[in-house]
Amino acid sequence: MSEQTNEFQQAAGSYQKEGFQHTEEFYRLNEYQKTAVLDESPACVVNANVGSGKTTVLIGKILYLHLDRNVPLEKMTVLTFTNKAADEIVERLRKIKPDIAPDQVQGFGTFHSVALRMLKNSLPVEEAGWTKEFTVMDPDEETDLAMKIIQEHGLKVKYKNRLKKRLEQEYQNWLAGKAESRYRDDLYRLYPLLAEEKKRQNKMSFADLLRVSTELLRLKNAEPGGEHSEEDSDRSGGPAWILVDEVQDSDAMQIEFLEAMRESGKGEPAKIFAVGDPNQVIYSWRGTGDNMFYLIKHRFGAKELTLPVNYRSNASILAAANRFLQFGNRIQGTREEGQRITVRNHYDPFQEAEYLAEKIQTLHRNGKSYREIAVFYRLQSQSGILEKVFDRYGIPYELSVKKTLKDIPVLNWLVKVLRVSVNPADTQMAAEVLADPEYGEESMHLRMTEFSEETGKRESVSAGELFAYFGLREALHPSSAGYQENERLVMDFLEKMCASCNKEMESGQGNLTAAVREFINSSALYGMKTEPDEKDREASPDKVNLMTLHASKGLEFDTVFIIGVNQGMIPLRCKDFEQEEEERRLFFVGITRAENNLELSWYTNPGEPGAVGEPSRYLRMIPEQLLNREGSGKTESERSGASEGGDGRKSDLHQLRKQVQEQIRLKRESVQKKEKEPKVIRVRHRKYGEGILISEDDMMIEAEFRGYGRKKFLKAFGEVEVLGAV
DNA sequence: GAGCTGTTCTTTTTT
DNA sequence: AGAACAGCTC
Numbered sequence: 119m120s121e122q123t124n125e126f127q128q129a130a131g132s133y134q135k136e137g138f139q140h141t142e143e144f145y146r147l148n149e150y151q152k153t154a155v156l157d158e159s160p161a162c163v164v165n166a167n168v169g170s171g172k173t174t175v176l177i178g179k180i181l182y183l184h185l186d187r188n189v190p191l192e193k194m195t196v197l198t199f200t201n202k203a204a205d206e207i208v209e210r211l212r213k214i215k216p217d218i219a220p221d222q223v224q225g226f227g228t229f230h231s232v233a234l235r236m237l238k239n240s241l242p243v244e245e246a247g248w249t250k251e252f253t254v255m256d257p258d259e260e261t262d263l264a265m266k267i268i269q270e271h272g273l274k275v276k277y278k279n280r281l282k283k284r285l286e287q288e289y290q291n292w293l294a295g296k297a298e299s300r301y302r303d304d305l306y307r308l309y310p311l312l313a314e315e316k317k318r319q320n321k322m323s324f325a326d327l328l329r330v331s332t333e334l335l336r337l338k339n340a341e342p343g344g345e346h347s348e349e350d351s352d353r354s355g356g357p358a359w360i361l362v363d364e365v366q367d368s369d370a371m372q373i374e375f376l377e378a379m380r381e382s383g384k385g386e387p388a389k390i391f392a393v394g395d396p397n398q399v400i401y402s403w404r405g406t407g408d409n410m411f412y413l414i415k416h417r418f419g420a421k422e423l424t425l426p427v428n429y430r431s432n433a434s435i436l437a438a439a440n441r442f443l444q445f446g447n448r449i450q451g452t453r454e455e456g457q458r459i460t461v462r463n464h465y466d467p468f469q470e471a472e473y474l475a476e477k478i479q480t481l482h483r484n485g486k487s488y489r490e491i492a493v494f495y496r497l498q499s500q501s502g503i504l505e506k507v508f509d510r511y512g513i514p515y516e517l518s519v520k521k522t523l524k525d526i527p528v529l530n531w532l533v534k535v536l537r538v539s540v541n542p543a544d545t546q547m548a549a550e551v552l553a554d555p556e557y558g559e560e561s562m563h564l565r566m567t568e569f570s571e572e573t574g575k576r577e578s579v580s581a582g583e584l585f586a587y588f589g590l591r592e593a594l595h596p597s598s599a600g601y602q603e604n605e606r607l608v609m610d611f612l613e614k615m616c617a618s619c620n621k622e623m624e625s626g627q628g629n630l631t632a633a634v635r636e637f638i639n640s641s642a643l644y645g646m647k648t649e650p651d652e653k654d655r656e657a658s659p660d661k662v663n664l665m666t667l668h669a670s671k672g673l674e675f676d677t678v679f680i681i682g683v684n685q686g687m688i689p690l691r692c693k694d695f696e697q698e699e700e701e702r703r704l705f706f707v708g709i710t711r712a713e714n715n716l717e718l719s720w721y722t723n724p725g726e727p728g729a730v731g732e733p734s735r736y737l738r739m740i741p742e743q744l745l746n747r748e749g750s751g752k753t754e755s756e757r758s759g760a761s762e763g764g765d766g767r768k769s770d771l772h773q774l775r776k777q778v779q780e781q782i783r784l785k786r787e788s789v790q791k792k793e794k795e796p797k798v799i800r801v802r803h804r805k806y807g808e809g810i811l812i813s814e815d816d817m818m819i820e821a822e823f824r825g826y827g828r829k830k831f832l833k834a835f836g837e838v839e840v841l842g843a844v
Numbered sequence: 845g846a847g848c849t850g851t852t853c854t855t856t857t858t859t
Numbered sequence: 860a861g862a863a864c865a866g867c868t869c
Contacts (some may be wrong), residue, residue, distance in 0.1 A: 143857060200858060276865065324859050489858050497855060643859060668856045706853065
């Protein structure tokens with residue numbers, strides 16, 4: 119590792135003298151990659167096969183433009199879809215060129231964070247109805263606000279339980295001037311009211327960040343006076359280059375943003391360089407139009423280059439993957455045949471989990487780190503059994519579900535307090551703070567509204583001071599059971615925040631209010647910018663990775679197990695053609711994560727509803743000569759005999775097995791029961807208390823009461839009150 | 845308001 | 860396939 123760093127640092131020195139093209143890094147690229155790096159067409163899309171060095175090309179491109187073509191990093195916009203991808207790009211750049219300052223990579227980030235930065239720094243948000251002090255809304259917050267407006271205005275809106283989805287999905291139609299929602303309700307009357315309310319409370323949703331910045335960029339681009347102030351500074355102009363990662367995942371709004379960005383410079387439009395893989399579109403269900411890769415190509419008249427060579431997987435895995443390719447030519451491999459793909463049948467999810475636990479133990483004993491191993495599944499709900507069994511076996515694992523601030527009630531509340539403090543117009547949050555059943559207190563109102571007048575003007579602050587200012591000790595109820603824990607959580611959060619704010623205030627101008635606002639905004643967009651990453655890296659936990667197929671995108675592992683490759687599961691149920699195609703791409707993404715070992719398994723007796731006890735038809739699509747078909751290979755008794763460890767754990771496992779099977783059985787039964795069994799109706803009697811309705815006719819009513827048994831009553835007496843269904 | 849029929853969505857998740 | 864909802868009828 120350190121050798122490599124030295125190599126990089128030595129190389130970094132030579133880069134500055136000779137430019138990127140003369141470096142070892144550049145020399146290592148294949149011809150396709152070099153062509154992409156050196157291309158300077160006005161617009162270029164790189165159709166990058168899976169594992170073909172997409173990010174390497176992106177990094178190479180940035181270095182080439184910067185070091186050889188003298189494009190300042192500040193004149194580049196690098197757009198990604200996730201924060202993780204943005205971080206990775208900057209991190210990899212820094213490895214090669216360690217002296218990059220944060221200011222230089224202002225234009226690097228997710229679409230949303232780049233949009234936020236522009237709205238805060240360079241775009242006239244006032245023209246759109248907000249002020250520079252606006253805050254960023256939490257994704258659920260907009261739905262809450264919409265609900266409130268529906269109630270206050272007495273709007274008729276259908277499918278309120280799916281309001282969030284509806285608001286997103288039908289927005290484009292409304293914008294396009296369609297008269298009425300497909301459900302013929304008041305949804306389209308809600309949009310303008312909602313927009314108005316967000317301006318009044320001076321806050322923007324994630325979608326607003328993109329939409330408003332696009333609008334304002336367009337206004338600016340249309341201004342005739344723009345040309346006069348040419349050459350005045352590099353900052354006021356738009357980017358010279360826009361680089362886009364994972365471009366196949368962009369949606370209509372992001373394309374609009376991209377286009378507005380492109381035109382925002384003086385003179386020639388910015389050059390666009392986008393990399394992506396049409397075969398890895400797995401998120402179209404969440405709003406990405408299908409086939410954005412080609413749409414972008416045509417929209418910008420882009421030249422298409424390809425990266426056909428895969429460096430990741432062995433030849434068997436690639437040969438199988440080629441069967442699932444939907445766009446472009448075969449993936450070219452670089453590696454030997456290698457291990458065949460194992461296809462295994464298990465009796466049920468529990469037996470599969472036990473098998474996996476034992477297999478992983480063996481692999482680990484033979485020198486494989488846990489972190490090189492991953493298990494993928496189609497549904498989140500499938501992880502439960504794995505977790506339980508791995509716990510019993512003592513196998514460390516990491517579940518890829520991120521927890522957010524919102525999952526911790528006290529911090530969720532604290533963030534609301536801070537949000538109101540830096541944006542007193544946010545009456546919705548103010549109401550939520552005060553209405554909180556745990557921590558809501560009238561006195562908080564004044565502290566929030568007065569925050570910027572007093573404390574907010576300071577130029578440095580400590581967590582303790584903020585804790586005292588907001589009277590958090592009292593608010594958190596010092597005598598309550600969870601106080602210690604809550605105080606610790608709150609202090610940790612405030613300390614992180616103050617560290618960030620103090621740094622911000624030292625380096626730049628601005629006061630505490632502005633710094634807190636920035637911190638809160640970026641943590642809304644970024645999750646929590648905390649240091650656990652560092653801690654994790656230090657400890658570098660060696661754990662097996664458990665995740666959904668979706669979450670596996672962009673990752674790679676030595677050994678990959680994909681479980682539940684059953685009909686009805688992978689692909690999930692039977693859907694329309696488009697969605698079926700996406701399931702196929704999802705499976706493609708899954709198998710191409712594996713470098714050396716890939717094992718696919720299906721069960722005879724799947725626990726999940728919807729799944730059938732037959733192997734997925736995707737298994738039939740893989741040529742037989744690439745496969746090693748194996749059964750679970752053990753009978754029930756051999757199986758329990760084979761598990762290692764003392765008797766204690768054996769019976770432990772036996773019990774667990776029973777438990778899990780019982781759970782599966784109950785789940786299945788409850789599905790059937792609900793159909794036949796009438797609903798449980800609760801009743802109340804003056805003397806017997808609450809009970810359950812047994813039967814009822816014109817005259818009589820029969821009910822059962824705990825402790826009293828069944829009783830019959832004459833309806834006419836009205837002794838029994840029917841409460842309704844549970 | 846119970847009971848019926850018809851419609852729509854269900855999983856996957858980032859910002 | 861089945862849950863959840865909308866809208867209709869009596």
